[in-house]
Each structure stands twice: as structure tokens, then as C-alpha cells.
Amino acid sequence: MMQRKTYLLTGAAGFIGSNLAHHLASKGDKVVVYDKLTYAGNKASLDGIPTESLAFVNGDICDTALVYKTLAKYGVDAVFHLAAESYVDRSIDEVYGSMGDSDYFHKICHYQIYCILHKNRRLYNG
Numbered sequence: 241m242m243q244r245k246t247y248l249l250t251g252a253a254g255f256i257g258s259n260l261a262h263h264l265a266s267k268g269d270k271v272v273v274y275d276k277l278t279y280a281g282n283k284a285s286l287d288g289i290p291t292e293s294l295a296f297v298n299g300d301i302c303d304t305a306l307v308y309k310t311l312a313k314y315g316v317d318a319v320f321h322l323a324a325e326s327y328v329d330r331s332i333d334e335v336y337g338s339m340g341d342s343d344y345f346h347k348i349c350h351y352q353i354y355c356i357l358h359k360n361r362r363l364y365n366g
């Protein structure tokens with residue numbers, strides 16, 4: 241029998257992540273959804289996933305401490321990183337406009353993804 245896996249899905253209140261969450265849960269795996277619930281996120285898109293197969297964390301992927309805490313708390317086997325500002329115009333206008341430095345935004349997001357992957361490797365591969 242296949243062993244049940246636990247997956248962390250960032251951005252899984254969104255389109256692709258929520259569909260992936262349903263798929264993984266239907267195979268018997270557990271999904272931990274980590275989502276900031278922006279205008280693009282809809283928690284109701286996870287309705288129908290059995291409660292024993294779903295955990296929801298309302299958080300920002302840039303909140304490193306919460307990401308680490310979530311990974312440790314749920315004993316995550318693998319991460320699917322789908323959190324994004326997927327509307328291209330907004331990603332340019334709003335992020336650049338509010339921070340004044342689009343390069344900074346890209347740096348922190350890439351750094352965050354690196355941290356998630358690196359921490360996972362350290363946690364599970366020794």
C-alpha cells in the first residue's frame with residue numbers, strides 16, 4: 241500500500257493550487273494549503289476536501305518564520321509553490337508602484353522559495 245504523503249501547497253486557494261489540492265486529497269494524501277487570501281484567493285475553492293486531508297494556513301510566503309513553523313508542524317514531504325501575483329499588469333503596476341523597486345520584490349520572492357526548498361532538504365535529507 242502506498243504511504244500517505246503530506247504536501248505543502250502555497251497559493252492553493254487559487255486556480256491551479258486548489259485543483260491540485262483536490263487531486264492530491266482524492267488520492268488519499270494530506271494537503272496543507274498556505275495562502276495569503278489575496279483578491280485572487282478563494283478558500284471556498286477547497287470545499288469538498290475532507291477535513292482530515294486538509295489544513296489551511298492563512299499566511300504570506302514572505303513570512304519566513306511562519307513558513308518554517310508550518311513545515312515543521314505538519315511534517316511536510318514536498319512543496320508545490322503556486323503562490324503568485326498571477327495577473328501580470330498588477331504584478332508590475334502595484335508591486336513596482338508600492339515598493340518603488342521591482343527588483344527588490346523579485347529578490348525576496350526568489351529568496352523565499354530558496355529558503356523553503358533549502359529548509360525542506362535540511363529537514364528531510366539530513
Ligand SMILES: NC(=O)c1ccc[n+]([C@@H]2O[C@H](COP(=O)([O-])OP(=O)(O)OC[C@H]3O[C@@H](n4cnc5c(N)ncnc54)[C@H](O)[C@@H]3O)[C@@H](O)[C@H]2O)c1
Nearest residue numbers: 251253254255256275276277278280281300301323324326
Ligand atoms: N492559470 C494558468 O493558466 C497558469 C498557467 C501557467 C502558469 N501559471 C502559474 O501558476 C501559478 C498559480 O497560478 P493560478 O492561476 O493558480 O493563480 P491564482 O491567481 O489563481 O492564485 C494565486 C494564489 O496565490 C495566493 N497568493 C498571492 N500572493 C501570496 C503570498 N505572498 N503569499 C501567499 N499566498 C499568496 C493568492 O491568494 C491566490 O490564492 C502562478 O505562478 C502562475 O503564473 C498559471
